[in-house]
Amino acid sequence: MKLRHRISLLAGAVLLLVLLICAGVLLLYARRTILTLTEDQARNKQSALAASFASMARYYAADTDSDAARESLIRYCFARFADQEGVLLRGDDILYSSVSVNPGEYAQPDKQSVAAALFRGPVDGRQLLIVASYEWVQADTYYVGLVRDITEVYDAIGRLTRLFLLVCGLGVGLGMGLLFFVVKRSTAPLSRLTAATGEIAAGAYDKRVAVSGRDEVSDLGRSFNQMAEAVENRIDALTAQNERQRLFIGGVSHEFKTPLAAIGLHGELLENAKLSPAERADSLRHIRRSGAYMNRMIQSLMELLLLDQGIEKEETEPAALLSAVAEAARDGLSARGVTLITVCEDAAPLPLNPTLMTSLLLNLVENGARSYDPEDRNKTVTLRATDRCFEVSDRGRGIPAQAQKHIFEPFYRVDKARSRKQGGSGLGLALVKAIADAHGAALSLDSQPGRGTTFRITF
C-alpha cells in the first residue's frame, strides 16, 4: 500500500475514532440529561397530582357515608387535578384513566412507603414513562399514576443520533478526502524525487528536482539536489580523472613506445654490435635523450594529474616570474638560436603558483622557440607581463586555424613528425591549459600561419 494511502487511512481512522468518541459521549450525556429531565418533570407532576388529590379527597371524604358519593367524590377530586396522563386505581378498579395500559403492571410502589415508583420502557411499541405512588384516603388505598408517552423523546434522541452519525460520516468522508488530497500533494515531491533518483541511476547526472517551500520535503529536495550536484561533479571529476588516466596510460604507452624502442635498439647495439667509439657515443646520446624525453613527459603528466588536487597560490611579482622563465629557458633557446625578449609593464603582484606559472610560461616559450625552422633568421620569442596578463609571442610558422581547436588537447601535435623530432611530447600546451584553468585564468591564442603566434594568459 502506498505511503499516502496508509497515511490517509490512518488519519481517517483516527478522525473517525475521535469523532465517534466525541459524538458518543455527547449523545450519551444528552440522552441521559433529556431522560433525567423528563423523569424529574414526571415525578414532580405526579407528586403534585397525588398530593392535591389526596388533600382534597381526605378533606371532603371525612363525613361521607355513601359508597356512591365517596366514589363520585374521589373521581371528582382526581379529575380536578388530573389530565390525560393521570390514572387512578383502587385495587383492580379503574376509577380514572385515559390510557390503554395498566400502569400497575409496570410501576409498583411500595405500599408501606410514600416513595413513588418509576418505570421507563417500551410498552406496545411505544416508550412510556410511568410514575406512581399510593395515597390513602380513609380506609382505601389509591394508586395514583402518571402515564406519559415519551416515544417522541426517544424519537428525538434517535434523530439526534442519526444526525450525529450522518455528520460523523460526512465529516470523516470529507476529512479523508481532504487528507488524501493534502497527503498526495505533500508526497508528490517524494514521487518526483524517486523518479529523479531513477534517472540519475540511469546516468542522467544532471537531473535535479524542483524545490519550493520550506518544509521537510523541500529540505529533502534541496539535499537531494546538493547530493546530485556533488555526485555529478564527482562523476565528472572521476570521469575526467579517468579520462586523464586513460590518456596518461594511453599517452605513456604511446609516447614511451618510441623512446623505449630507441633505448632498446641502442642498448642492443651497445651490447651486441661492434661499434666505433663515435657510434657508441651516438647510441649513448640517443639513450640519454630518450630517457630525458621520457622524464620530461612523465613530469608533465604528473603535473597534469596533480593539478586536479588544487594549487597553492602566493602573491608573485610578474617581473620575478619573467626572470625565472628567462633563466630556465636560456640554454634551450640558445641551442636553437632563439632570443628571448622579456617585457614587464606595470604589472602588479598576482596570486599564483610561481612554479606552475613558470612551467606554463616556459612551455609557451619553448613552443615559440620550436615554431622556427633552423634556417629562419631573427628568431625571437617575446615574453610580456602587463596588468593581470601574460603574453608569449613568436614570429614562427604559426598554427593553422583547424589545428587551433585542438591545440590544447593532450598529445595533440600539429606536425607530429616535426614535433617529435624537436623533442615535443604533445602534452605541453595541454599542461599550459591545465595550469591556466587551475589558476582560473583565461587562455587564448592568436595565430596566423606564417606570421607567428601569440599566447595570452589573462587573470
Next chain:
Amino acid sequence: MRKLCIFILIFLLVCVGCQPTPEEPLIVPKDQELMLEKAAATQAPAEVYTPPAAPERWTFDQENGNFTYHADAAVSVPAVPLPTVWVRAEGVPQGTVYRLFRLLSQGEGLKLPHVQTKAEIEENIRAYTELLEKGPDQDADMSKEEYDEGLLQEIEYLKEAYETAPETSPDRVSDGTYEVETSGKTGTDMLVLSASNLNREISVHSFPQADERSSFAYYRHLRGRSDYSMANARRMDAAAMQDDPLYQKTMGQVQAVLEAIGDPFEVAVIYLIDDAAYGNVDGIVHDAEHRALCVDCRRLVNGAPAAYDVSGAARKDPKSYAIPWPVESLRLIVDEEGIVSVNWKNMVTVLETVSPVTNLLPFDQIAAVAEKMLPILYNPTGWEDLKSLNIDISHVGLELIRIREQNNTAELKGLLVPAWVFYGTIQMTEASGFQDYANYGLKSGYDHYRGEEILLCLNAVDGSVIDPLLGY
C-alpha cells in the same frame, strides 16, 4: 480496505437491526370504555324495562356560610329506557335548512348578503385612507399606531377582496341553499346560510367535519319594538296553560318548527316573558306591553329526553387541546304575532347506539352524591368577592347528557349517556350589594338570568360528576 468497509457496514447493520423483543401489550380499557361496558350490561330486555325508582320530589338544604344550597325539586324519570348512543356535532343538514327556511321565511324574499362590488370597495378604501390621513380623534382610547394598524388591516383586506369582487352585485334572493365557505380557523368547509330582509333574518352555520364549535341555526322576526327578555321570566306549568290562546298558538308554532327540524324533540320548559326592560335590576321598573312564551325544547333519543343548556356555554379545559363543545339547546319565543325567534345551537347528529338499555344507579345513591357534591362544586373558596350565593334546584330529570369521546380533541364527537341532571338557578349578591341571577352552571361564567340551567350533572351509570361545559 474493502474488507474493512464491509466489516464496518455489517457491524452497523447488526447494531441497528438488533431491537429488544417488544413486550406483550397489556391493554386495559379506559374509564369511559369501562363505563360503556357497565352501561351495556343490560338487566332486562327493553320491552320489560323498569324505570329506576325515584321519589316524586327531592329536597335538600345545606348552608356553608353565606352560601346556601336548596332543593325542592320535582324528579322526572322517563318511562322509556335510556340508551347510550354516539353523537357528532355535524350541524344542520341542507334538507332541514330548506324546511326551516320555507317555514320561517313565510314566502317573503330574503336576500343573501350583499357582495361588495369593485366600485364599493374602492370607495371604502378611499374612505379608510382618508381616515388614516386624518388620524385618531383626540379622545380616542387608542394610540396612533393601533389606529393606523387597524385601518391598514382593513385596507389590506379590502384590497384582497377587490381581486375577486364583481363589477356589479345584483340582489340575490336566497332559497335556503347553503354557501360553502372555508373556515379561517380549521381550513375545512363550513356551510353558511345568511339571508334577511327588513323584518326577518335567518342565519345557519354548520361544520360538517365536526371540528369547530358553535353550529347554530338562528331566526329572528323583528317587531320594531322592545325585545323580549328573561328578566321577568316565570316558569309555567303547561297543564295550566292549555286554554291560553297564546299557549295554543305557541304550541302550534313550536310543533311546526319541530316538524321542520325532523329530529324528535319535545317541550322541556315554558317561560312566560315580556318586553319590560330588565326587571328591577337598574332600580327602574318598566311596564310590559307585550308578552310571549319562551319554550325550551330538548332532543329525544329513542323517546328518552336529552339535557339542554340554553347558555351555550362551554369551557376550554386548560389541560387539554379539546375544542369546547356546548350542550345542545333549542329555544323558541312565540308571541301573539307568531314566532319571534328560533335559536337552535350545538345540535348533534345521532350515530350508532351503544346500548339500547342502560344500567343505572338507584336514585338514592345519586341523591347522596348530589348532596355531597353540590356544596363542593359551589363552595365559597375562591368566591371571596361574593356576599352570598344561593343555589336553588327546581327540577331533577333523568336525561341524556353529552360527554366527549375520550382522548379525541380534534373532533366534536361523543356519547349521549344517561345522567341525572339538576336544573335550577343561581342567585348571587356581590360584596357591593349588586344582585343578579347568574348561570354559574359549574362555574362556567357570568351572565344575566336566562332561565333554569344545569347546575349539577351526575352520570346515572356510575355516579361520577359530569361537567356539561367540559363534556366529561
